[in-house]
Amino acid sequence: MKVDVEPGSGFCFGVQNAVMIAEEALRAGETVFCLGEIVHNDIEVARLTGLGLKAITYEEFEKLHDCKVLIRAHGEPPSTYAKAAENNITIIDATCPIVHSMQEKIRKVAELSRAEKGQIVIYGKEGHAEVIGLMGAAGPRGILVTGKGDLHRIDYSRPVFLFSQTTKSKVQYEVVAEIIRLNMEKVTSDHSSSNLKVHNTICRQVSGREPRLKEFAMKHDVIIFVSGRNSSNGRMLFEVCLKVNPRTHFISSPGELNSEWFHNAASAGVCGATSTPGWLIQEVADLIAAI
Numbered sequence: 380m381k382v383d384v385e386p387g388s389g390f391c392f393g394v395q396n397a398v399m400i401a402e403e404a405l406r407a408g409e410t411v412f413c414l415g416e417i418v419h420n421d422i423e424v425a426r427l428t429g430l431g432l433k434a435i436t437y438e439e440f441e442k443l444h445d446c447k448v449l450i451r452a453h454g455e456p457p458s459t460y461a462k463a464a465e466n467n468i469t470i471i472d473a474t475c476p477i478v479h480s481m482q483e484k485i486r487k488v489a490e491l492s493r494a495e496k497g498q499i500v501i502y503g504k505e506g507h508a509e510v511i512g513l514m515g516a517a518g519p520r521g522i523l524v525t526g527k528g529d530l531h532r533i534d535y536s537r538p539v540f541l542f543s544q545t546t547k548s549k550v551q552y553e554v555v556a557e558i559i560r561l562n563m564e565k566v567t568s569d570h571s572s573s574n575l576k577v578h579n580t581i582c583r584q585v586s587g588r589e590p591r592l593k594e595f596a597m598k599h600d601v602i603i604f605v606s607g608r609n610s611s612n613g614r615m616l617f618e619v620c621l622k623v624n625p626r627t628h629f630i631s632s633p634g635e636l637n638s639e640w641f642h643n644a645a646s647a648g649v650c651g652a653t654s655t656p657g658w659l660i661q662e663v664a665d666l667i668a669a670i
């Protein structure tokens with residue numbers, strides 16, 4: 380059986396950058412705390428924990444003083460930086476540059492649209508770290524929309540500035556934007572949606588992966604998708620593969636492989652989420668080749 384690794388698999392640029400910053404900080408031999416898990420992948424988290432990185436919860440962060448805390452690629456709301464300053468905590472900021480620039484843009488738009496009471500609508504997953512950071516940047520006029528069911532939260536007679544969490548599906552984002560546009564045209568006297576500004580904030584590292592993965596999944600008899608179970612990007616990309624190849628299996632560690640999946644298969648493809656380390660994907664591929 381032929382076994383291929385999807386060439387675009389492995390950490391995205393933002394996660395790779397955060398892991399590098401963490402490794403560099405740990406080289407000094409000091410304890411570095413990380414607010415939440417640095418990446419949604421248990422195996423990579425365990426590797427970095429072995430090097431001295433200590434994941435903490437927000438409750439634990441509140442009680443810390445005089446230490447170093449790493450902010451992961453998802454970013455944080457302004458309140459986290461304020462708390463760190465209050466407790467003499469040195470921040471090691473590993474926020475992905477793409478997320479950082481979106482936070483800045485949201486802050487600017489919120490400021491500039493204050494007089495016209497513009498609404499900063501964030502399309503994303505409730506409770507996701509990146510979304511919490513973006514909502515924090517948006518301030519009190521921020522509105523979280525997790526899907527079509529939340530669109531009643533928007534006042535369509537007022538300006539809307541729409542942003543998406545970087546890892547959402549492009550297709551679904553376009554559907555949400557279109558519904559907002561139609562609703563706006565219904566309530567405005569001139570039937571116009573000129574008060575809607577849709578920002579293209581889906582990360583190209585993710586949106587570009589969707590079509591490539593689809594093609595890869597169609598070319599192989601069996602697909603093994605490797606990802607942490609709590610990665611929303613992983614779930615989304617897994618669904619993309621499953622849709623075009625019903626013999627797609629989700630695993631989070633090599634031990635979950637089942638040799639029966641490869642019965643009568645001439646080829647197997649291995650791929651993963653933006654939070655799956657490349658070394659883990661290769662390990663899985665090597666194991667399949669041995670089967």
Ligand code: SF4
Nearest residue numbers: 391393475477545582
């Ligand atoms: S998916 Fe894109 S925006 Fe998110 S961390 Fe990775 S590179 Fe940054």
